[in-house]
Amino acid sequence: MTPYLETVDVTKHYDGVHALDRVSVAAHLGQVTTIVGVNGAGKTSLLKILAGLDTPSAGRILIQGHESSQDELRSHCTMVFQRSVMFGSNVYNNVAYGLNTGGIPRQDVSSRVKSALALVNLDGFEKRHARKLSSGEQQRVAIARALALERDVLLVDEATANLDPANAMIIERAIKDSARSRAVVLSTHNLSQARRLSDRLVHLYKGRVVEEGDSSRFFASPSDERTKLFINGELQF
Amino acid sequence: MDLITEGVIRAIGLILSGDPEVLTITALSLFVSVVGTLLACLWSIPMSAALALRSFHGKRIVKGLFNALIGVPTVALGLYLYLLLSRAGPLGHFQLLYTPYAIMIGQAALVTPIVVSFATGALESVDPDLRMLARTLGASEFQTYGVIIKEAFWGVVLAVIAAFNRAFAELGIAMMLGGNIRNLTRVLTTAIALETARGEIALSIALSFILLGIVMSLSIAINLARKSTR
Numbered sequence: 001m002t003p004y005l006e007t008v009d010v011t012k013h014y015d016g017v018h019a020l021d022r023v024s025v026a027a028h029l030g031q032v033t034t035i036v037g038v039n040g041a042g043k044t045s046l047l048k049i050l051a052g053l054d055t056p057s058a059g060r061i062l063i064q065g066h067e068s069s070q071d072e073l074r075s076h077c078t079m080v081f082q083r084s085v086m087f088g089s090n091v092y093n094n095v096a097y098g099l100n101t102g103g104i105p106r107q108d109v110s111s112r113v114k115s116a117l118a119l120v121n122l123d124g125f126e127k128r129h130a131r132k133l134s135s136g137e138q139q140r141v142a143i144a145r146a147l148a149l150e151r152d153v154l155l156v157d158e159a160t161a162n163l164d165p166a167n168a169m170i171i172e173r174a175i176k177d178s179a180r181s182r183a184v185v186l187s188t189h190n191l192s193q194a195r196r197l198s199d200r201l202v203h204l205y206k207g208r209v210v211e212e213g214d215s216s217r218f219f220a221s222p223s224d225e226r227t228k229l230f231i232n233g234e235l236q237f
Numbered sequence: 238m239d240l241i242t243e244g245v246i247r248a249i250g251l252i253l254s255g256d257p258e259v260l261t262i263t264a265l266s267l268f269v270s271v272v273g274t275l276l277a278c279l280w281s282i283p284m285s286a287a288l289a290l291r292s293f294h295g296k297r298i299v300k301g302l303f304n305a306l307i308g309v310p311t312v313a314l315g316l317y318l319y320l321l322l323s324r325a326g327p328l329g330h331f332q333l334l335y336t337p338y339a340i341m342i343g344q345a346a347l348v349t350p351i352v353v354s355f356a357t358g359a360l361e362s363v364d365p366d367l368r369m370l371a372r373t374l375g376a377s378e379f380q381t382y383g384v385i386i387k388e389a390f391w392g393v394v395l396a397v398i399a400a401f402n403r404a405f406a407e408l409g410i411a412m413m414l415g416g417n418i419r420n421l422t423r424v425l426t427t428a429i430a431l432e433t434a435r436g437e438i439a440l441s442i443a444l445s446f447i448l449l450g451i452v453m454s455l456s457i458a459i460n461l462a463r464k465s466t467r
Contacts, residue, residue, distance in 0.1 A: 051373050079373040085366040088388055098374030149374065 002065045004029045004183045005050065005077070005153050010059030012045050012207075019045040021207045022059070027153065027183040032175065034194045035187040037204035038235060043187035044082070046204070047155045050185060051079040077153040078146045082161055084138035086130035091122065091141055094130045098149045116148035117141075119174045136167030143174050154178055156186045160193065172197060191231060195219060203227045205235075240438055247439030248446055259440070263447050266424040269337050270405040273344030274352075278397055281352035285393075288353070289360030290382060300357060306350035311409035318343050319413050335416040340424065343410035348400035355399055359392020360385055391463040398459050402452045 003026035012020040020042045027033040035043045048054040050061065052073030060067050063076055078098070087094050095116055099109040117123055120140035125133075130141055139159055146154055156175060160168040175184055176197055188194055194201060194215075201218040203211040203226070211218065211227035222228050229235040251259050288300055320326050322334040322342075333339045363385050371381040386393070408426040415422030417431055425448045432441040 048369075053369055053372055074372060074375065077373075078375075081366065081370070083366065085364060085370045087367065087370075087384065097371070098376075101371075101375045101380060145374065 001028065003027060003062075004064060005185070006062040006065075007046070007050070007056075008060045008062065010046070010049060010056045010061065012042075012049065012054070013057045014045075018207045020049075020056070023204070023207070023209055025202050025209065025212065027185045028200075029152065029183050030180060031199035032179045032184040032186055032197050033200045033202065034198035035185065035202050035204055036189060036191065036194050036230070037187075038189060038230070040206075041204040042207040043189075043204055044157055045207075047079060047157045047185065047187055050153070051077050051155050053079070076151055077155055078149050078151045079155040079157065080139075080142045080146050080159045082158040084135065084142045086133075086138055086141065088131060089129075090126065091117070091128050091130050091133070092126035094141055095145045095148050098145065102149070112148045112150070113144075116144035119147055119177065120144045121170050134167075136163045139163060140167065140170060140174075143171055147174065147178055152182050154182055154184045156184065158188055159186075160188075160190070168193070191233075203230060205230075241442075244438040244442040248443035251440065251443040252446065256443070259443055259447070261420060262423055262425055262428045262444065263451075265337065265422075266405060266426075266448075267451070269340045269411075269424060270344060270401055273341040273404045274348055274397060274401040276341060276345040277348045277352050277400060281349050281400075282356055282393065284353050285356035285360055285396075286382060286386065288357045290385060300354070303350045303353045303357075307354055309347070309350070311347060311407055312413070314347055315343060315410040315413035318346065318410065322414065334414065335418060335422060337415065337422055339414035340411050340422060343414045344404035344407060347407060347410055348404050351400040351403055352396050355396030356389075356393045359389040359396060362392065363388040391459075394459060394463075398455060402455065406448060406452060 005027040007023055007025050009022040009024055010020055011018070011022055023042070023046060025033065025035070025046070035046060037043050045054070049056050050073065052070040055070060061073060062068060063072060068076070087097060092113055095113045096109050099112055104112070113126070114123075117125060120143050122137065122140055122144060125137070125141075130138065133141065143159065154175070160171050163171070172193065175186065178184060186197060198215045201212065201215055202209055203224065205226050211222050211224040218227075219231060222231060226235055288296060318339070319334070321328050322331075322339055323329055324334070333342065367384055367388060368381045371384045376384065406426060408430060411417070411422070411424050411427050412430070415424065415427065417423050417427040425444050429441050429444045429448070432444065
């Protein structure tokens with residue numbers, strides 16, 4: 001089956017440093033593909049390229065088998081960042097921003113904002129100032145904002161890092177639910193979270209894919225020595 | 238001391254009675270400075286947006302230059318503009334010298350570095366991740382500029398107000414380019430200088446109250462408005 005989103009030998013240099021080195025990964029509709037790796041492994045660089053926010057130094061990105069431009073990527077993907085970034089407005093306007101920008105009719109915007117907020121247990125938060133919410137609530141708004149767009153690909157970069165378990169659980173549930181109708185690419189260094197959410201895993205180490213496979217096989221019988229060490233919490237930077 | 242007390246009492250009387258001379262000078266001052274500031278905003282705000290949001294070679298030098306120009310002596314600027322606008326100067330053909338337009342041009346030139354530097358600072362202080370966020374939510378490059386400008390709105394407004402206050406309270410350029418002609422180019426600052434020299438302390442004090450009152454109330458109003466929208 002053709003993956004919905006695919007990178008082929010994607011390489012990225014920053015000032016001579018290889019952030020990504022011939023990375024090939026695939027994400028399918030209805031699945032959560034998780035990129036795991038230690039800090040600095042290249043997870044965020046990869047997600048930014050997939051989101052159309054950055055260009056690869058080499059390699060191709062395919063959507064449904066067709067090579068895609070940055071604009072096409074941005075029209076198919078949306079991304080939630082590790083640090084929640086809020087517009088200086090209320091929750092409603094934050095969640096509605098992408099819908100308004102996309103020219104969605106006002107009545108549809110309202111219902112989609114409401115539904116998206118319900119997915120992250122933020123019903124009734126519409127009029128609250130987004131920047132005055134707790135970091136966990138802000139991250140839930142960020143998830144709702146991304147889900148409201150109903151794009152085919154959701155990219156989530158360490159969205160639950162530094163959050164308390166209650167907020168993390170709500171976000172994880174929203175991610176899992178959303179994966180029914182879209183391809184989710186999640187990056188995390190939290191292995192228990194990766195185990196709970198993932199259908200497929202990719203281990204990035206120093207910008208290279210060193211292991212990939214189904215969740216059960218990835219954890220049960222990794223073939224790469226560095227992945228074994230990573231799973232056991234023994235991998236050095 | 239009596240002179241000051243008497244001056245203050247007469248000044249209050251002049252203001253409360255709506256003295257025509259005081260009103261004319263105040264109205265002209267406001268008009269000239271508002272137009273001068275808006276004129277500067279026409280090119281300064283796009284320049285600020287370019288400096289804050291675009292990358293190009295020499296950007297730091299340009300920003301440093303505008304920062305340095307904030308402290309330019311007004312008499313020096315006034316002199317150069319005088320030479321430009323005087324009959325023998327390159328722009329003498331337009332016969333702008335000793336008209337309110339000359340003061341407007343001078344004030345616009347004077348406050349351009351203020352608007353550019355302060356507005357650039359305000360735009361640069363916006364969280365850079367907001368641009369990325371807007372892009373992931375489907376905004377075009379142009380729409381992301383809108384997001385940044387909206388976020389920096391009050392910072393830009395403060396830059397404009399600071400520029401207006403500078404223009405409004407400026408003396409050298411108004412004197413050199415306007416000539417302090419009664420009912421034509423006499424503004425608050427030039428009138429205060431003239432009336433003080435003539436010993437008309439009450440009128441000077443009245444005009445200075447108006448000058449200070451407008452500058453301070455504008456700053457307070459903007460700060461209150463900014464707080465109420467947060």
